[in-house]
Amino acid sequence: MADINAYAARESGGTLAPFTYDPGPIGAEEVEIRITACGLCHSDISMINNDWRASQYPLVPGHEVVGEIAEVGSSVTHLKVGQMVGVGWTSHSCQHCSPCLSGRQQRCETGTSTIAGRGGFADRIRVQHIWAVPLPDGLDAQSAGPLFCGGITVFAPFLDFDLKPTDRVGIIGIGGLGHLAVQFANAWGCEVTAFTSSMDKEAELKELGAHRIVNSRDEAAIKAERGYFDYILTTVNVSLPWALYMRALRSEGKLITVGVVPEPMAIPANALIGGQRMVAGSDTGPPEMVATMLEFCVRHDIKPMIETFPMSDCNEAIERLESGKARYRIVLENS
Template identity: 35%
Template sequence: MSKETKAYAASSKEADLEPFEINRRKPTAEDVEIEILYCGVCHSDLHQVRNDWKNSKYPVVPGHEIIGKVVSVGENVENFKANDLVGVGCMVDSCQTCSACEDDLEQYCENGAVMTYNGPDKHLDGHTFGGYSEKIVVDQNFVLHIPPNLDPKAAAPLLCAGITTWSPLSHWNVKKGDKVGVIGLGGLGHMGIKFAHAMGAHTVMITTSPNKSEDAKKLGADEVLISKDEQQMKEHAGSFDFLLNTIPVGHDMNPYVSLLKRDATMVLVGAVEPLESLHGGGIIMGRKRIAGSMIGGIKETQEMLDFCGENDVVSEIEMINIQNINEAYDRLVKSDVKYRFVIDMQSLKDS
């Protein structure tokens, strides 16, 4: 059973996003039915719309930074009730039984987490549809509480950009006094700076662009390190306890590895691409580590949201109407946004 819902979708790799009617399932006993208020625009949305990862299924309804209000809940739902302010991130389901799910790391589900869009839909035929839509119906285990003191619009990007940067900072135990570098200042990087700063780390923005210095400091960076400046890089060599690498494309990791202390780790969260040649000596000398990290589990996403509530952390956003989504994508490609577009989903009513 399903009902028609308004959405915005791309019908092919070349197509602009445009109004679309999609089917949403009728809530089951385990489901939360959510009216979507705001939806952040993630770079992955663009990758999926344009089939960059060769796994897109059309029509693509993107959007996995969803903030909404609970409309109704199934009879087995205990933690949510009508009118609750809730969030939905990158996943809407997982097997709940594998070792990853048992460790509260559903994003690494061995049977494949169901992504919020473009994932196999277990309830209806076809694939899942994301948050560029008036409503979504989600299993209660994949719904998050949004702290009431946060601006809900600015909380939307926490569901992907937030958890993607929070998870490695938290998992690798970044703490007060650590020297932490955040590489790259975009949607992910700006959250990395905010979190590292809020965790009490001495936070260094590492960027190729000197013109990002002022902004980085406003976001909470204690220092800015221009990675193209060899002298500056030399001065910081071997001094970082942790590096969060948010660069979204293939790049040369060697200069960053040289910044790590002995036994320290650089975690990649952005570059789902082939990287340039790493020199083995760079990690052998100093027992250094390179790791990857993908979004975060539901439990830690709630922890992150609670931390944001306690520390008044939200994203820097620019609001748009859904009718401007194609223009926003063009600007995203040029990194022309500080630092995340969020769609006011009320605008969908005008489509």
């Protein structure tokens, strides 16, 4: 099999440059995907910069991959050459540890992330077959890419925490994750409040499905929400006045974070004890949940708002994302 052509960082914080590697023989349970498009996520930048102290170089970023199956391993029977599929954060899982056997393969004890195994800023990629999730009819490749990480990250809490259509849901941070969370919550039937520091997004947020908008820079406005929400989903990676948001929850309400906040979250014990309020985290989802999310998106016409760049302009795309000007997800396309 021919070498894979990719873009890689060769050191922490390095710019991406052409990189070629030999993937070796395809495994019996693997598929090779010819990449059409790959989303750019803040997690890619964190890995390039080794923010999580787990990066190995050369590092090929990209974990929102969509493309056409080019080859299948000898044990793969349910996927066919030419089929359009997508891949998210995880590319391999053992299938025999407790999380895998319980249907939570994204928490595999020995799983491999897509970036760690060579990511999607490339012309092709190899992954274990279960992580190649077929695209349903009605979902285009460019829109689908960000759903495989950003989308499932904010969709999973609706299933994992049993959100109901009667719930009042607050979404903190209306960016690449939050603008999808607003759409999901609205389609789920919830009353949706968007907490944003950019009040110029108000009209746009209402079009996306927010019923109410609160200025997250206005502590008085947050205090006025006391006891209002069943769930608050925070998508940001910065510290916030957590105690105020905890007080905005109803009795037995939950604050769910999907953003990797670098500092400890300062939440007073009495904010948890009073009313048995809770704080929880959420990761991504198993392949079956990803497939469910994709069908939900098609049914309710949910798509990320995207900007596209050629794959060869990946460094310019990273600069655009780091500038904070992207609205809301960037997708790299192979010609």
